[in-house]
Amino acid sequence: MxxxxxxxxxxxxxxxxxxxxxxxxxxxxxxxxxxxxxxxxxxxxxxxxxxxxxxxxxxxxxxxxxxxxxxxxxxxxxxAHEPVLRIEGDLARLAWHIGNRHCPCEMADDHLIIRADPVLEDMLRKLGANIAKGYAPFRPEGGAYGHGRTFGHSH
CATH class of the missing domain: 2.60.260.20 (Urease metallochaperone UreE, N-terminal domain)
Structure with missing residues (x-):
């Protein structure tokens, strides 16, 4: 190169x-x-x-x-590696609360990852989540009506 x-x-x-x-x-x-x-x-x-x-x-x-x-x-x-939160616990319930706040979320079988946010971190801890802070590329789930990000609700 x-x-x-x-x-x-x-x-x-x-x-x-x-x-x-x-x-x-x-x-x-x-x-x-x-x-x-x-x-x-x-x-x-x-x-x-x-x-x-x-x-x-x-x-x-x-x-x-x-x-x-x-x-x-x-x-x-x-x-880029950026500040993220790795979330473990009742994933269905935690994912619902993250999605309800329209927060992009990376999903795996045993954990969720969101960008570091102290307000969401506090809420998720109060819901019983185990959270680890780290740095990693953030690759959230794409929209339901196509690949990548969605740009509004006009689907």
């Missing part, structure tokens, strides 16, 4: 590529959950090279995605 130096301009990202895109990667950008939802924004790679994202519509980036640059190269998207 060849990464460009600090201060270089990479141009414009015009599309999103899947993980197995096969293009030359000229940089990496680390984005948290919120930042992985975008349409138009100026970003910088780990090495400081700037580029503009200009997509036709708002997208939620999947793990392993990349930005397709207008020159045919790519910028790899890496999920």
């Amino acid at each position: 060849h990464f460009l130096a600090n201060g270089d301009e990479l141009g414009v990202a015009v599309a999103i590529l899947p993980a197995d895109h096969g293009r030359k990667v000229v940089g990496r950008v680390v984005l948290d959950y919120e930042a992985r939802c975008l349409r138009r924004k100026r970003l910088s790679t780990e090495g400081g090279a700037a580029f503009m994202v200009d997509l036709p519509q708002t997208v939620s980036l999947d793990p392993g995605a990349a930005f397709a640059l207008a020159d045919g190269n790519a910028i790899e998207v890496v999920e």
Whole structure:
């Protein structure tokens, strides 16, 4: 992989590529959950090279995605480690309370993960949850009517 130096301009990202895109990667950008939802924004790679994202519509980036640059190269998207809460206990009941607050939630057979939030943490502890704090990429469940995030209730 060849990464460009600090201060270089990479141009414009015009599309999103899947993980197995096969293009030359000229940089990496680390984005948290919120930042992985975008349409138009100026970003910088780990090495400081700037580029503009200009997509036709708002997208939620999947793990392993990349930005397709207008020159045919790519910028790899890496999920940032961010503060999360790992929740164990009566998962059905706890998931209902999390969902009732429209909080994105990552679900597994034996635990739930949400972004760290002291108010939700307190509520979940009062409901009997066992909670561990940590740092990890946050990958919540997608919407019921499609993949990725939902953007409202117009489904």
